[in-house]
Amino acid sequence: MLTAARLGAAALSAALLTGAAAAPALADSPAPTTAAVPDGLYGKGDPTYDGVWRQSLALTALAAAKVTPAASAVGWLTGQQCEDGGWPSYRAAGAACDAKTEDSNATAVAVQALVALGGHQDAVDKGVQWLKANQNADGSWAYNPGSPGDANSTGLAVNALFAAKADPAAVAKAGRNAFDGLALYQLGCAAPADQRGAFAYQPDPATGALAPNALASGQASLAAAGGHLPVATTARADATPKALGCPDGAPAAPVAHADSGEAAAAYLSAQLTAGGDHLSLTTPGAPATPDYTATAWAALGLIQSGHPQQATGAVDWLGKEGATWTKGGTDAGATATLLLVTQAAQRDTAALTAQLTALGPAPAATASPAAAATQPAKKSDGFGQYWLIVVGLLIGVGGGLVLSLQRKRGARP
Template identity: 75%
Template structure:
């Protein structure tokens, strides 16, 4: 029997499914007017019923990305939402009441795992979350929003990124011999699709089994295909544009190969952004198409992760110019946190993103930080994702060596002068 909260989520999901077929988009949507008291420690002031864990996880991941230390109450709220079996629901109003297992969802669990992994120091909660994700994998390798339902690209993509964040290889996380990457491949459009749609991801197959490109599904699944997780910290650059999927005779019946998946998705997203004035659109039946801020942000993150940061520049610029509409002046914590993640991934200053101090807006939406975000220079000086050392760090070390060498030479000269004169040098 559905609870009131689950019924509400089901209605919202049905509305979205009727159009773009992207139910998990509700997790990114602005919260309704608060009918539930906003708990202490939670970011944002909207009703947390449908997005409490989601927006808190994005906020904490964004703060981790800029090397800020959030309040214990903020982290404690998120870990306190975890159920005994390791999963997270969208929101748990009374943590003294055991979780209703069918209301736990992969999206909330996946972003919570990524946030806690990024913060560090919460390995037990991360391990339990990963165990829950493994236990609720479908037999085809995919994941559903709620356990027991058919899988979808968004949930599968988010779960794969969570596994990567927790250092669990999605290629080895399998059910009935089908890995997480096999599950992701179920939703990617290949050589049987029109050329302009190849590489895209569908939310789910239609009743006849056909796949239709979906903006948010493509953007979130592409990050997983490229081996990314939140916060995106890839600094590798590919000068060439993303290569569209190459199709040969007989390839139409084959799924997109794992080796080609990320590049094909990047080519699709780059093409869609170029054709849409550097942003993606949300189209629902009977409604005027509107800019899809969420999908555009995730597309930028995915392109950066795939090494095509140059092709993400236009989308990042568009978000910088238009993002204020999405964040509603910072009152939408989920949107604000997502833009901080985009700015950080694009190596831009989130304290001056399109003339807006996103960090100030985000920190104002939650409890006071234990320590402030690092400056852009300090953030850039951090090690990259593969443990390499940044250019600024190398330059800094070089300067220190140079200064040290100069001081040593000066001391040697002064010592020579002292010895020659028979008295201390000055």
């Protein structure tokens, strides 16, 4: 018999399978609240199925915006971790941990948030160990341990490994590593040309066939490109993503990891162009509707893979549709995701940072408006620091020469 938590997990899995928005889309729904919103949590909606998810995304985005969150916000997230290292979607205050309710998605985003915040290495290490312990024998991860794997959960787990500097190629079960697990869901040369590079949520249970899924393709693309949250890469290919090469007679083998990110970028770029700069949720018997979450992850994957130009239209579209997606800035998970995309695209983030900050406890410290508006900062290669030192020395030498001349002039009769 399914518990309420397991029913929630099943509902989420069903939503992912049909291409519906993931946990962020379930956040802050207008339905009556069934669990009290604890102090320190971002957002006012029922946290039962997405508390850790939205908190982790919010803390990750705010850390990238140089906002120091309140201790209560960080303490709530660390307090949700169970002794074995995993996180459930939500655990009420004082409730005991139940291994059956821990899930890979919550654990993966929590690990990325704590890495972004810094200073929580023990919790990060325990989270990574939980992910390693609950990897499937085929290299994949399921939403709940013991279930068949899926592309979304596997991609998120790989994101967490990258964030924690744990090589996914070295994280393996029964000889199958994390990249092998991710490759299980990517369509390769056996698929029609316009589907190659896409990810399926799971293989068809009856036939084993893979069908492109918008959300799976978007979320898994960030892992395929070697990234994690927050996306802060400065790599630029400045070229159209290269579609998967499939010469005549090529074997229908899994997509090699070296080609995975570029193949996903090519597929997503084509889908965004065809779809008016966004991906759509398609449900049998119903008209297609915009999928904000899938579009956001697609943009993150494209930027990570070095194709920010191909993400520009999606970023613009998300900006225009942001009020609808975030419910006027009241949905913490959606607002945090939109902020992460805006940061990755190096757009002005001041307004979104303020909106997200207002959804939680007052922060301990905030960056200056100018600094917050230009996050994330590019990674320094050390040249800037040396240049400042050189300039300082030149100024010092110049100042000394001027002072010496003035003294000589003053000594003249």
